[in-house]
Amino acid sequence: MAPKSTFATSTAKPPCSVSTLFFSFTLICTLSISLFFLFNTTHQSKTSSHPSLMSQNAPQPLNNSIKVYIADLPRSLNYGLLDKYWSFNGDSRLGNDADREIRSTLLSKKLKFPPYPENPLIKQYSAEYWIMGDLMTPEEFRIGSFARRVFDANDADVVFVPFFATVSAELQLGVAKGVFRKKVGNEDYERQREVVDFIKGTEEWKRSGGRDHVFVLTDPVAMWHVRAEIAPAILLVVDFGGWYRLDSKASNSSSSDMIQHTQVSLLKDVIVPYTHLLPRLHLSKNQKRQTLLYFKGAKHRHRGGLVREKLWDLLVNEPGVIMEEGFPNATGREQSIKGMRTSEFCLHPAGDTPTSCRLFDAIQSLCIPVIISDDIELPFEGMVDYSEFSIFVAVSDALQPSWLVGHLRSFSREQKDRFRQNVARVQPIFEYDNGYPGGIGPIPLDGAVNQIWKKVYQKLPMIKEAIVREKRKPPGVSVPLRCHCT
Structure with missing residues (x-):
């Protein structure tokens, strides 16, 4: 399964003068690409190694590959x-x-x-x-x-x-x-x-x-x-x-x-x-958020997701909380984008499994995740410190009437801004798409x-x-x- 470059040119041998020009052009392009990625490697390594988010004790590779x-x-x-x-x-x-x-x-x-x-x-x-x-x-x-x-x-x-x-x-x-x-x-x-x-x-x-x-x-x-x-x-x-x-x-x-x-x-x-389903919101584009807590998803789930139905009943009539049924598909995508981008916190309860793509949609939307899933396992732990940009709540606490809303309202503006800045720093870590x-x-x-x-x-x-x-x-x-x- 040896790869074949999608950037390949014709294998037919051109005249000498064209070949020379082509070689020069290719060399210039190659050097440009190399310099581009050298710059980006240096730049991104600086922005992604924020000491409060990336573990300083994580094992480092010996040969970088x-x-x-x-x-x-x-x-x-x-x-x-x-x-x-x-x-x-x-x-x-x-x-x-x-x-x-x-x-x-x-x-x-x-x-x-x-x-x-x-x-x-x-x-x-x-x-x-x-x-x-x-x-x-x-x-x-x-x-x-x-x-x-x-x-x-x-x-x-x-x-x-x-x-x-x-x-x-x-x-x-x-x-x-x-x-x-x-x-x-x-x-x-x-x-x-x-x-x-x-x-x-x-x-x-x-x-x-x-x-x-x-x-x-x-x-x-x-x-x-x-x-x-x-x-x-x-x-x-x-x-x-x-x-x-x-x-x-x-x-x-x-x-x-x-x-x-x-x-x-x-x-x-x-x-x-x-893979996140909603587009990335850059911190420079962030605007004032009127809603305290937002959730969009199915109310009824199985197994560990039974907590979701209980949370729904507790939160649906709380001021400042929006609970919506649905999935960010073609018809609900714009609604999901608006909901996450105008809310301070995004609820992430367990479903049929402990996690879902909702968490990564929240991160890309700069909506501070509120994770209520006692059995959750998260990507890149030991490399990323989730406590710097997410709120973790025990199921037993979340199911106490009015406890969760009161807890979220207790965070100061400075604390929420710091959480959101940290969310912005980790957005690239959860990106798959290379755009090609x-x-x-x-x-x-x-x-x-x-x-x-x-x-x-x-x-x-x-x-x-x-x-x-x-x-x-x-x-x-x-x-x-x-x-x-x-």
Whole structure:
């Protein structure tokens, strides 16, 4: 899967004089790009290393890169899935208005790197696309990328598995949701099976037991049928909420069908940000905020999200509080933008899982997050100090009548301004989009992709130790998955 530059020129040999001019032009452009990124690297490193936000004790890389080998999966399991997505007319789940417009422009085109869906149900999980896009970008344009792609697995620190698991799952849910939890007639399961069978048959997997392989599983239902088989790997997930148990109805109350908590751990896995759905508001554009607290989302949720319904009933009639049903899709996007940009605080209660893209929409909107989710895990902890720009409230306190509103009103104007300034400083850290077609091009230097690879880099000593421990075990003896940690 060697990359081919989207910036490539014709291979036909021009006349000598044209060749000389072309060479000179290319040299000038290359030097300009190099100077641009050198400047930006220096500039962004200064702005992103604010001592109160970025941990001074976070492990620092020794060689400023992590070496990544891309497993040789067929295109049908990544960009080919996007071809499949864009070829559909779509149903209520896949038929987002923004995507219909994109489909109409792609009908006559065959792109090597198609765009990712704008449908918010899918876009929020787009980490797989941007990570892959960075790795597929020609090396000369990857100035500043923390991950260095290698083409010999023996030279790699980790093996990246290029499966667009979210797109695969959402295709199945959009076309035939009824068979999603089944194996027969389930194309997503067939793709999962193809990925796992291929990967487990490679020498790289056999050598490490899969512990140095990286899977992107941002959608809570991604690779749902094969999770136990890839449990030893490094999993990039948005939280651990979808891993602990299945709905009792789906599992028939059988513990053997439940996802075991030992399959995920902060010791080996990485929490990554959702992709924000709302545009970034720069601090210089911030205006006076009239509303105290804002929330837009579904009132009724399951499992840990039951607290949301209780909070709703407590807050809906409070002065200065806006509670709205809905999702920032095509029809509710402008309403969400206005609500978050005109509110001091944005509520972030647990839903079906402990977190959601709502948190990152709030950050991009300079709305101070109020996090009410006792089991939440957050991206880049140890690298970012969330307490400097977010309010954390225990569920037990939040459910006391009038307590939360009183607590938020107790913050002074100076305190809120300081929180908002800190929110502005961390906005770039949660940005995936590099602004290039197909995601092929230089990435934001302090953006989410680089932060993810830095976090994976921190895991390497523990991963290597686990591989060595496995090798010393006598035949027939397995190493238990001890993933308990706090």
